[in-house]
Amino acid sequence: MSKIKVKNRIVEIDGDEMTRIMWKMVKDKLLFPFLDMDLEYYDLHLSKRDQTDDRITHDAAEAIKKYGVGVKCATITPDKGRVQEYNLKQMWKSPNGTIRAMLDGTVFRSPILVKNVKPAVKTWEKPIIIGRHAYGDVYKNAELAIPGPGKAEIVFTPADGGETRRMTVQDFDGPGILQGIHNLDASILSFAQACFTLAYDQKIDLWFSVKDTISKTYDARFREIFSHEYELNWKNKFKEANLTYFFTLIDDAVARVMKDKGGFLWACKNYDGDVMSDMVASAFGSLAMMTSVLVSPHGYFEYEAAHGTVQKHYYKHQSGEKTSTNSTALIFAWTGGLKKRGELDGTPEVVEFAKRLEESTIKTIENGIMTGDMARIAEPKPKRPVSTEEFIDVIASQL
Numbered sequence: 001m002s003k004i005k006v007k008n009r010i011v012e013i014d015g016d017e018m019t020r021i022m023w024k025m026v027k028d029k030l031l032f033p034f035l036d037m038d039l040e041y042y043d044l045h046l047s048k049r050d051q052t053d054d055r056i057t058h059d060a061a062e063a064i065k066k067y068g069v070g071v072k073c074a075t076i077t078p079d080k081g082r083v084q085e086y087n088l089k090q091m092w093k094s095p096n097g098t099i100r101a102m103l104d105g106t107v108f109r110s111p112i113l114v115k116n117v118k119p120a121v122k123t124w125e126k127p128i129i130i131g132r133h134a135y136g137d138v139y140k141n142a143e144l145a146i147p148g149p150g151k152a153e154i155v156f157t158p159a160d161g162g163e164t165r166r167m168t169v170q171d172f173d174g175p176g177i178l179q180g181i182h183n184l185d186a187s188i189l190s191f192a193q194a195c196f197t198l199a200y201d202q203k204i205d206l207w208f209s210v211k212d213t214i215s216k217t218y219d220a221r222f223r224e225i226f227s228h229e230y231e232l233n234w235k236n237k238f239k240e241a242n243l244t245y246f247f248t249l250i251d252d253a254v255a256r257v258m259k260d261k262g263g264f265l266w267a268c269k270n271y272d273g274d275v276m277s278d279m280v281a282s283a284f285g286s287l288a289m290m291t292s293v294l295v296s297p298h299g300y301f302e303y304e305a306a307h308g309t310v311q312k313h314y315y316k317h318q319s320g321e322k323t324s325t326n327s328t329a330l331i332f333a334w335t336g337g338l339k340k341r342g343e344l345d346g347t348p349e350v351v352e353f354a355k356r357l358e359e360s361t362i363k364t365i366e367n368g369i370m371t372g373d374m375a376r377i378a379e380p381k382p383k384r385p386v387s388t389e390e391f392i393d394v395i396a397s398q399l
């Protein structure tokens, strides 16, 4: 059989622990036997990041800017324990944070559905993708504990020497608490652009929700920026593709989501997205069935699994025990990247291959061949969960 040629390079970003073990298996058993592809390889193993003073992470992000499409394995974000474990020069920053900042991107998480795991919300038939604005609000706040009576104000002093503006927040007559938050027009716009880009790319409706009835300046600005971006750049495209941009209040959105079939992108403010993405992930099943894509408004895409390096399973693997770790989200990171590459290159056979690999993975699970995490929640239950390697082998033969 001749291999399918992938025309342009995909940026491959290798990672740590159990996901690194599965990453190699996926490439060796599910990709290289079928694809003739050139990869631009960056090894983000924690020791490599340490050796290069984290230059490798910056280089990987630059490569995604150059080639447009990246696929990333999970990586350790070091804490004190990891600094000791890997004898690190310093506590390097989260690679995902670095890459996200360099690409100016927004992260979208999307669940992979199989027939034998029913979502906790029984009306959900299609994935609900959550887009979380990852800048500002309560995550970059200023807080004060108020000890007793006094006046709390917000004050803005213009850099150009213009008139200072101030407003009373509260005249305290006893102890309390105070918080100041902010956001930036540029960041909100970039978030809006990433959301419209992804919804259009995947041909799904876009929902956006804030609380502008209560927050008439702050949340209202989010609504205005989204609405302006829609009118200016997407209205016609959405109409042609038969897609809807739907704005509603956050509480109305929550109520509707619980009764909807799914199959849309829900753009959320930072806090809403933090909370709702965990609710949606848990209601759909396993963390190992959740993919994640970083979309930059400049047209770069980076695909990965939403879960981490599965540390506990890795220690088991290292001590020679059999593991049962689910590679589905890692496989879908690759298929996401391949589909995008094929689309950009105009090579439908690459897109077709990626779709078949996705189907083979889903069919394998639906045929009752699954790892421990899925065996716990599937109906009917399989006789026994398969090992990490067996799962990939069965997908390969299915493929």
Ligand code: NAP
Residues within 6 Å of the ligand: 073, 074, 075, 076, 077, 078, 096, 287, 288, 304, 305, 306, 307, 308, 309, 310, 311, 312, 313, 324, 325, 326, 327, 371, 373
């Ligand atoms: P994790 O790797 O997501 O795993 C947490 C637990 O979820 C696992 O112990 C396992 O539960 C279950 N799980 C996750 N993925 C699974 C899979 N593919 N198959 C089966 N079960 C799966 O989170 P963590 O162990 O807290 O974090 C480990 C490291 O990952 C940390 O160093 C963190 O910095 C890093 N991390 C990286 C990323 C990223 O690169 N995107 C994201 C998050 C975390 P059971 O033990 O019950 O089987």
Ligand code: MG
Residues within 6 Å of the ligand: 274, 275, 278
């Ligand atoms: Mg959260």
